[in-house]
Amino acid sequence: xxxxxxxxxxxxPGPPPAWLADYQLEFTKAIRAPxxxxxGTLRSVAADKQGSLVQQISSGPMLGAAERLAVxxxxxxxxxxxxxxxxxxxxxxxxxxxxxxxLAAQFLLKHPPCTADIQEAADGFFAFLQDTLLNSLVQPQRxxxxxxxxQAAAVDEAFREAFRAPVERAYxxxxxxxxxxxxxxxxxxxxxxxxxxxxxxxxLRKALSVDTSESPPPLPEKLKATEHWLIGRAPSGxxxxxxxxxxxxxxxxxxxxxxxxxxxxxxxxxxxxxxSGLPSRVRVWLAQSVKxxxxxxxE
Amino acid sequence: xxxxxxRNAIGVGLRTVHYAYLFEHWPQxxxxxxxxENFMGDAERPRKNLMRVKERYPIVLHGVxxxxxxxxxxxxxxxxxxxKLIDWVDAPFVTDHLCWTGAHGFxxxxxxPVPYALDLMEWAAERAKYVQEYIGxxxxxxxxSSYLELKQSTMTEWxxxxxxxxxxxxxxxxxxxxxxxxxxxHGFSPNDYLSAIDFSRVLQVxxxxxxxxxxxxxxxxxxxxxxxxxxxxxxxxxxxxGPFPTLLEWDAEIPPLPNLIAxxxxxxxxxx
Numbered sequence: 001x002x003x004x005x006x007x008x009x010x011x012x013p014g015p016p017p018a019w020l021a022d023y024q025l026e027f028t029k030a031i032r033a034p035x036x037x038x039x040g041t042l043r044s045v046a047a048d049k050q051g052s053l054v055q056q057i058s059s060g061p062m063l064g065a066a067e068r069l070a071v072x073x074x075x076x077x078x079x080x081x082x083x084x085x086x087x088x089x090x091x092x093x094x095x096x097x098x099x100x101x102x103l104a105a106q107f108l109l110k111h112p113p114c115t116a117d118i119q120e121a122a123d124g125f126f127a128f129l130q131d132t133l134l135n136s137l138v139q140p141q142r143x144x145x146x147x148x149x150x151q152a153a154a155v156d157e158a159f160r161e162a163f164r165a166p167v168e169r170a171y172x173x174x175x176x177x178x179x180x181x182x183x184x185x186x187x188x189x190x191x192x193x194x195x196x197x198x199x200x201x202x203x204l205r206k207a208l209s210v211d212t213s214e215s216p217p218p219l220p221e222k223l224k225a226t227e228h229w230l231i232g233r234a235p236s237g238x239x240x241x242x243x244x245x246x247x248x249x250x251x252x253x254x255x256x257x258x259x260x261x262x263x264x265x266x267x268x269x270x271x272x273x274x275x276s277g278l279p280s281r282v283r284v285w286l287a288q289s290v291k292x293x294x295x296x297x298x299e
Numbered sequence: 300x301x302x303x304x305x306r307n308a309i310g311v312g313l314r315t316v317h318y319a320y321l322f323e324h325w326p327q328x329x330x331x332x333x334x335x336e337n338f339m340g341d342a343e344r345p346r347k348n349l350m351r352v353k354e355r356y357p358i359v360l361h362g363v364x365x366x367x368x369x370x371x372x373x374x375x376x377x378x379x380x381x382x383k384l385i386d387w388v389d390a391p392f393v394t395d396h397l398c399w400t401g402a403h404g405f406x407x408x409x410x411x412p413v414p415y416a417l418d419l420m421e422w423a424a425e426r427a428k429y430v431q432e433y434i435g436x437x438x439x440x441x442x443x444s445s446y447l448e449l450k451q452s453t454m455t456e457w458x459x460x461x462x463x464x465x466x467x468x469x470x471x472x473x474x475x476x477x478x479x480x481x482x483x484x485h486g487f488s489p490n491d492y493l494s495a496i497d498f499s500r501v502l503q504v505x506x507x508x509x510x511x512x513x514x515x516x517x518x519x520x521x522x523x524x525x526x527x528x529x530x531x532x533x534x535x536x537x538x539x540x541g542p543f544p545t546l547l548e549w550d551a552e553i554p555p556l557p558n559l560i561a562x563x564x565x566x567x568x569x570x571x
Contacts, residue, residue: 010432013373013425017418019451021370024402024411031407056414058448061486062515068447071518076409083408116336116364116377116400118408166341191343233343 026053030069031076044070080108087122088156090205096216126157148199155201158193158231162238165191170293182260189296192232194248198222202229202240247285303391304357306542311563318348320556328560332546335362339380358388362395367426368413369399378433385436392502394439394472410443414451415459424466431469439472439502444480444519457495474505475533480517489532498540507548522551524562534569
């Protein structure tokens with residue numbers, strides 16, 4: 001029997017027993033109750049507050065009813081913390097797991113997971129950090145600038161996008177395209193992001209990926225000049241390529257306007273000295289972007 | 300009973316950390332099991348990886364998000380995506396859990412317990428029957444490790460489980476480690492559980508390792524080798540109702556693939 005050889009489907013199942021939704025609502029409240037951090041460990045206090053549900057649970061050979069419920073409360077949060085840490089490895093290592101879990105808990109309380117894909121539980125965390133993290137993070141013996149945390153989240157988000165993007169063919173230019181390139185609009189392929197960083201965060205993320213220690217790394221020094229990176233997909237995994245500032249500007253402009261207009265804007269933005277060599281550099285950068293598969297289509 | 304996979308087959312749960320070794324060495328394994336939800340999205344990379352695997356090995360699908368016992372209606376969007384994946388990998392069978400995983404619009408990403416009550420058993424069987432007919436493949440339901448029991452229950456877990464499977468006309472996805480974990484946590488005999496199973500309807504058996512917490516209770520962590528007690532129980536199950544496809548799951552502190560395969564193949568010795 002294959003899906004294409006389905007028999008007449010069974011009738012749609014009827015409604016559940018009347019008590020089921022109430023039971024699951026009580027259980028949901030109990031497992032989503034935040035863990036207590038006041039004693040330096042993550043402790044379940046949900047069972048203390050869920051009297052009616054605890055009353056429905058039998059004591060076991062090793063744990064009482066409340067302790068048995070607490071297993072699920074801890075498991076709920078620890079599983080989600082683990083997913084959040086793996087989706088945002090740079091942020092979690094930079095700020096430390098203890099502090100990261102607090103940020104993650106605040107986010108998950110506001111945005112509880114609603115889909116079957118557990119990795120989607122982290123969707124929106126970057127925007128949440130941008131919106132809610134208003135000041136530097138003061139931690140014992142160090143202070144982490146807000147900008148550093150948000151930039152680190154942007155790096156993690158770019159890698160998430162690279163790994164999660166759907167299949168999309170890369171644009172392959174034809175001879176006919178050359179004639180219309182000036183008025184054409186390029187569309188960036190899903191899975192690619194151009195980021196700016198004032199700290200060496202892409203490099204730090206790479207270094208941390210092979211560092212098995214759990215302690216926060218030393219905070220990175222601020223760079224002398226802002227760096228631009230292209231993060232995206234490559235046949236062998238993730239692409240992380242440093243771009244020249246003008247190259248990054250060209251790609252940004254091409255995302256938002258026709259190529260001809262982008263080139264004119266770029267020319268007016270560079271210094272007089274740089275202007276003479278610009279056309280040949282632009283040709284190299286555009287060719288490189290096509291080779292990297294940065295674009296999905298042209299219209 | 301589906302015939303595409305040998306009843307003696309031994310497989311392992313495929314996780315992303317295995318790809319590097321797998322794609323270089325292509326070791327001898329009878330089949331792999333993958334988590335359905337990891338491949339139901341549009342992301343390119345997981346599908347490319349699975350494409351390479353499915354060219355060489357049979358693949359069975361194991362879900363964690365069907366929400367069979369959730370009070371909300373079954374999600375047809377979920378089932379449709381699952382059907383596409385089933386067709387794509389040509390899965391000989393599909394499994395998920397006898398539990399709920401979300402409610403009231405939330406997805407909890409955990410396998411949560413219910414009271415074992417007659418009205419719930421009948422409703423669960425209707426849902427399981429519907430799922431099996433919708434997906435058009437043999438559908439196996441897995442017993443879960445549980446950490447609490449509810450006073451509202453009017454029957455044992457194995458009576459509930461057998462009732463759902465028999466009434467739905469679907470199959471058991473029997474997790475031996477889960478039987479052992481729950482038996483320790485709740486104080487029942489795992490052999491009583493096994494003796495209630497109709498092995499002619501066992502699609503597959505799972506093995507895994509657990510963790511014992513300081514208070515003595517067991518958690519189904521899938522981060523240790525299979526315990527001696529679970530191997531003994533597996534041996535009893537094999538004597539009672541073998542052969543059946545056997546799969547080792549390992550989800551944390553995952554050893555290199557050759558070690559994982561070697562651990563799974565201990566089943567051959569235990570069966571002898």
